[in-house]
Amino acid sequence: MPEYSFCLRKKDSKVDNDKIFDKIISTGVTYYKYYAVMVNSEEKYYVSTFQECENIINQLKEKDSDNIDSISYIVKYETGLQGFTSVDTAVAELYVEKPKLPVYSPSTVAGSVVTGANISYALADLGGISFINPISGTITSRFGVLSSIRSSYHTGLDIGSSVGTPIAAAASGTVAFSGTKSAYGKLITIDHGNGVVTYYAHCSALYKSVGEVVEQGEIIAAVGMTGNTTGPHLHIEVRVNGVAYNPVDYFNY
Ligand SMILES: [Zn+2]
Structure with missing residues (x-):
């Protein structure tokens, strides 16, 4: 975090907010806050808001994605920015269809079974x-x-x-x-x-x-x-x- 101090300056000096901001940035280290969407603890996608993380996970849940248990997110504080991915792209790329098990029809031969109460x-x-x-x-x-x-x-x-x-x-x-x-x-x-x-x-x-x-x-x-x-x-x-x-x-x- 930068440290601030007050100072008096001449009424006619030409300084605006952008210049003050640039000065702060150039004299310190800037941290960016964003989010990483993880698959099995590996960072896969970056998004800028918590809401986008929630959207990605909720959409995968709704689609009953097979890998939902391996997806999570963490908050990042870094000095460099990563390229962000849109919610739609992340959902489309992360979605894994559940394997469909063939359902056996009981109308065919069922086999033999003992049902006695012994x-x-x-x-x-x-x-x-x-x-x-x-x-x-x-x-x-x-x-x-x-x-x-x-x-x-x-x-x-x-x-x-x-x-x-x-x-x-x-x-x-x-x-x-x-x-x-x-x-x-x-x-x-x-x-x-x-x-x-x-x-x-x-x-x-x-x-x-x-x-x-x-x-x-x-x-x-x-x-x-x-x-x-x-x-x-x-x-x-x-x-x-x-x-x-x-x-x-x-x-x-
Ligand atoms: Zn029973």
Whole structure:
């Protein structure tokens, strides 16, 4: 910041505001305040106002750009100016379309599925298979409980979520069932070998068909509220040789 002082000058001396400003600039260091739009902590574009940063980010959010989580901005105080980019150009160049997953139509062969209410509280031997959580969230209904909306014990674990949340395969395997199954609604199951099968029920969309091989963590479906449900959630089952075991023993909820 420059330091100012007052002085008296002759009434007829020819000094104007521009000359005073030039003098201040020439005797000090000038800092410019502007903004850098960042992608993964790397400065990509420069704009002069905070409002332009907000516009860029809001427009990318509205367009549901796939990279929205990696975009941020910082305020810059620099002695030199950078070339500014317009909001429209930045949005057009930054926008990344979300990959579209093919939606499997359940009208074709759905595969086979065991839907019996046979449950066990014992710890099943999964033969060394370990699971990752298919979605994040909190438990809304536990295994084994009775409730008014079903006729037998709860054969799975419910995780509250919102419609459209991607569901990841708990472990690698082969899709054994993908289609609509009575109270389960849209259901996909994965056979992991050793008689171990995981179920993902009440989906809004199924992305894999019977016989497809999936990797652990691969997106297989989206959360929904199809079938017997009072709200959007994922119903997860762990079945070993057809018997349903308590999912909390194998997942991290
Ligand atoms: Zn359930």
